Amino acid sequence: MLGSSSRLLAARSLIRRGCGSRAASMAASPSLQLVPCDAQPQYAFGPWPIGAGEVFARSETAYAFVNLKPLVPGHVLVSPLRAARRLRDLRPEEVCGVMLLAQAVADRLERHYGAAAVTLAVQDGEAAGQTVPHVHVHVLPRRAGDFEPNDAVYGALEEGERGMAGGLERHTANGGGGGSGGGSGAAAAPAERLNLDVERKPRTREEMAAEAFTLRALFYDELQKQ
Template structure:
């Protein structure tokens, strides 16, 4: 996995951030996770909108999300998962590459359960505007992300 290259819209993803991949999809750790275990699953092919995925890509993307989510829910001792896609700019998508947010959830992690969607939307806007609107959520170092990805690789190998 370390010699492969990964694109996330216009961004090049360091293979150390990727912890699971198939021939059509990959999973990576998040630069600014909302909660522990918040990761992204993306198609390998750069596709801007969900409707533009092939049937094989769609199936593989969701099967990858299912496997990754299952393992991370157990690892983080969570009781539920949030799967979210922002499909297009008006839906809050800021990186023009289809991706599924997977967030392991526990009771009380947000005051109101659906606040997770506002938080995801705010995170996307921060990336686009390069503003630090949420002072508690800091960019993580490459070392932190590589270490997390290594732990998740063990789960999914």
């Protein structure tokens, strides 16, 4: 049996090894590595295709794309490239990739739209309101007073999610979700109180491509300057 001094030395050795491993792990922590959006012509969002023209940022494991029926200006989605149904189905590198991209999207869009905060939401499973069987993070730039009461945003998200599948089906049937697109778009200034009947009307493929074109510059123009 080890004496007390030997046990103390052994414990210190374990602590040093543990701290060293943690330090090495932190030093090797991943960072966001962008990949060109047109690296592929289409992206899968559950059973529906999302055209590269509607995607504004992507990494090796995740992509960000504009919304057919945004609740607020700049309401976008971030998903893993692989069509995983639930958060628990994601591999560790996919969890990391989705959250790194969502973090970057939230930061850039908050500044771009002159917002004061950001709501990020995941409806993980049908009982939580998920209608598209593919993990996705809602990213919404927020301003004070845009929803009253403030928590009304979650009810609006749930209602919007209910119509997402049908909207995507119609969008695909009308020629959306294919190929690449371009255009120009300007950051919209949301009113103090949002009229959801106006905000939630489905947009055309051209409108979505114009928004994606503008948002893409927030990521790739900065990358080209480095």
